[in-house]
Amino acid sequence: MTTVQTILNLKGGDVATGDPSLTVGQICARLAEQRIGAIVMTDEQRHVIGIISERDVVRVIAQHGAEVMAEPAGRFMTRTVVTCTRRDTIDELMDMMTRGRFRHVPVVDGGRLVGIVSIGDVVKHRMADIEREAEEIRNYIATA
Numbered sequence: 733m734t735t736v737q738t739i740l741n742l743k744g745g746d747v748a749t750g751d752p753s754l755t756v757g758q759i760c761a762r763l764a765e766q767r768i769g770a771i772v773m774t775d776e777q778r779h780v781i782g783i784i785s786e787r788d789v790v791r792v793i794a795q796h797g798a799e800v801m802a803e804p805a806g807r808f809m810t811r812t813v814v815t816c817t818r819r820d821t822i823d824e825l826m827d828m829m830t831r832g833r834f835r836h837v838p839v840v841d842g843g844r845l846v847g848i849v850s851i852g853d854v855v856k857h858r859m860a861d862i863e864r865e866a867e868e869i870r871n872y873i874a875t876a
């Protein structure tokens with residue numbers, strides 16, 4: 733079973749992070765430039781203190797109008813962030829994402845941010861697992 737560590741070995745530990753004082757407009761610019769869906773908010777020690785995703789941006793603009801673009805993103809970020817460890821499995825991540833209805837899970841080690849897994853990573857690796865399992869069954873049948 734694929735673990736978070738396997739995913740990070742392939743994609744690396746880079747995470748788009750930001751400070752809660754960044755404006756919503758600056759968050760939008762980063763999401764667009766880096767073609768990603770969320771920014772993890774961290775303190776100086778790389779502790780996770782929040783997350784803001786494209787969904788939050790859409791919601792606050794719908795609620796308050798375009799003036800929020802100049803407001804600090806920290807006002808609108810999610811503060812209770814569900815995180816995982818390198819040892820968690822793909823199934824556990826799928827469970828977290830399904831229950832919590834979010835598509836990003838930051839990876840922490842010793843309380844510090846070391847990576848992120850998105851729903852895209854989960855789908856890609858789950859499909860590879862399914863392919864591998866199917867190949868094993870085909871080989872088993874062929875040699876039985």
Ligand code: AMP
Nearest residue numbers: 783785787810812813814834835836837
């Ligand atoms: P997403 O599906 O990642 O765009 O996020 C949907 C909503 O869940 C947004 O309000 C995010 O701030 C929030 N969110 C995203 N990831 C997490 C997470 N790992 N833990 C808690 N909330 C999250």
